[in-house]
Amino acid sequence: MAQVLEFKLPDLGEGLTEAEIVRWLVNVGDVVAIDQPVVEVETAKAMVEVPCPYGGVVTARFGEEGTELPVGAPLLTVAVGSGTAPEPDGDGGGSGNVLVGYGTSEAPARRRRVRATAAGGPAGQPAPAVPAPAPAPVAAPAATAAPGTGPVPVISPLVRRLARDNDLDLRQLAGSGPDGLILRADVEGALRARTAPAPAAQEPSARVSAGSPVRDGVRIPLKGVRGAVADKLSRSRREIPDATCWVDADATELMRARAAMNAAGASRISLIALLARICAAALARHPELNSYVDTEAREVVRLDEVHLGFAAQTERGLVVPVVRDAHARDAESLTAEFARLTEAARTGTLTPAELTGGTFTLNNYGVFGVDGSTPIINHPEAAMLGVGRIVPKPWVHEGELAVRQVVQLSLTFDHRVCDGGTAGGFLRYVADCVEQPAVLLRTL
Known part of the structure; x- marks a missing residue:
């Protein structure tokens, strides 16, 4: 049986x-x-x-x-x-x-x-x-139903608890879900409406702006990945006293080095993999930036391993996959791991373990066609390197004006973990490696 x-x-x-x-x-x-x-x-x-x-x-x-x-x-x-x-x-x-x-x-x-x-x-x-x-689906009760009577079309115990904790009668709500199902957004909307001040009386003419009547906007719930990102960015802004420094760098030699690598090897090396290798070398020289602040203990915790996060834009919002042990990987391994995590981000199959535990973030916003940015640090990390687009620009090279491939690099850092001298030293080393890739040979 x-x-x-x-x-x-x-x-x-x-x-x-x-x-x-x-x-x-x-x-x-x-x-x-x-x-x-x-x-x-x-x-x-x-x-x-x-x-x-x-x-x-x-x-x-x-x-x-x-x-x-x-x-x-x-x-x-x-x-x-x-x-x-x-x-x-x-x-x-x-x-x-x-x-x-x-x-x-x-x-x-x-x-x-x-x-x-x-x-x-x-x-x-x-x-x-x-x-x-x-x-059988339960029909949504009318908004005028008497409290305490009739079935309530709600399944989630989380929704029931939210309503119970706030003394909200679910029978007074018309659900927006399938077959009138009451969702969490319905309860939260009712609670906001209950606490919102009553609008002041207006004359009909006061509701006209630029010849068009005022209309309610589209409400998009901040939940799931987008809600988590919103909470994390808000916390970063509240807790981290960040500062940003930036520098323009001639990336011509880095682009030539990459082309030579790809011509000589069977597998192609991505630009972000080379930038990640540069980041790992810079963090070895400036470990203050591979850390986080323990606010309760009032201590800066420096980390030995470099778990490199990188910002990835998807249809479901911004996510930051993490390349584990980036400091121990070569360019080919980094290229393969970036490709794997990027594809998983696009398909929405990243695991929680692949989205947490980062110690430093690389933000390549140049893919959006912009030169610079002052990003928000990925809490609780201490810093983020930003990379703008690489474009031909006039540049003084070896004492003469020439057209070179120029990129703007920026470093946003937590001013609690280091001062401007350390941040500037980190960014200058990164720029030196971009301009003269042979500098990296010291760390290989």
Whole structure:
């Protein structure tokens, strides 16, 4: 006889406490194999597919697409056992993998059997291994419904808790989700409206600006990756007293060196890989910039390894993948790793581990066609090197005016970890390596 096991949203690691359902990969009634991905969720770090540790028939799903669920909330139930799908070796409980590399290493401790209803057996007996029909959609109640009556179209326990903590009656809301489902954004909007001051009375003519009536703008929730980036940038601005210095450099010789490398080798070397190699060499000479500030202990913590982050713009917002141990990699290894992480960023398959733990960031904003920038430091790091576009410009070379490939380099740094002399020394060394790549031979 089959038993019905409940699979909950697993711990996704890195301190993540919730995730939004982006897309269901299975339907009620589908047969799933052990460790088959069943749902795609978006966390504050990345988009990930969640595999189910059980094999069998999906009997129920919890949460519509667009719903946010806290870690530990039920995702789906699966009927496992005779007549469903092959069971794993051992006690038949599942693979125990849940989401490899995301903070879980064993199967959920709690399992529950589906209680028989009026159409099933007596209470307390296991229900037959028959797929349960999908629950009928709940219509959104009218805004005038009396408090305390009628069903509430809300699935996420996070939404219920948010409303309960703020004494908000969910029955007074009309949900914006599918079939009137009340989402977290609906509750937050109601709370903002409740605390917002009442607008002053206006004459009709006061609502006309430049000949057009005032209209409400489009509201875009700051959640998922965009919300996490917004929080991190805001924290950086609040906590880090940053400063920026910059210098123009003649990159002609660096471009020639790269062309020679690519002509001589089977694999091509990317420009960002060469810049990363230069960064690692500069950080070895100026370790103050490969650090972070422990505000509680009032200490600057210098780090030995260079885990180099790089800014990548994607359709889902700005992400900063991290190249581990950049100081120990050669140009070919750096090129391959940058390419792999960039592709993962574009497809939304970066893992939380690949988005955290950076010690220094390289920001190549030249790809956007701009020369300079004063970026916000990637908290809690201490510095960021910015690289503008490389363009032909008039330049005095060996005492004569010539057209050279010129780039603007900038360093934004935490003034708590070093003074302008150290920052200037770092940036000058980087510029020297760009202008004379042979300088790097000292560190190879």
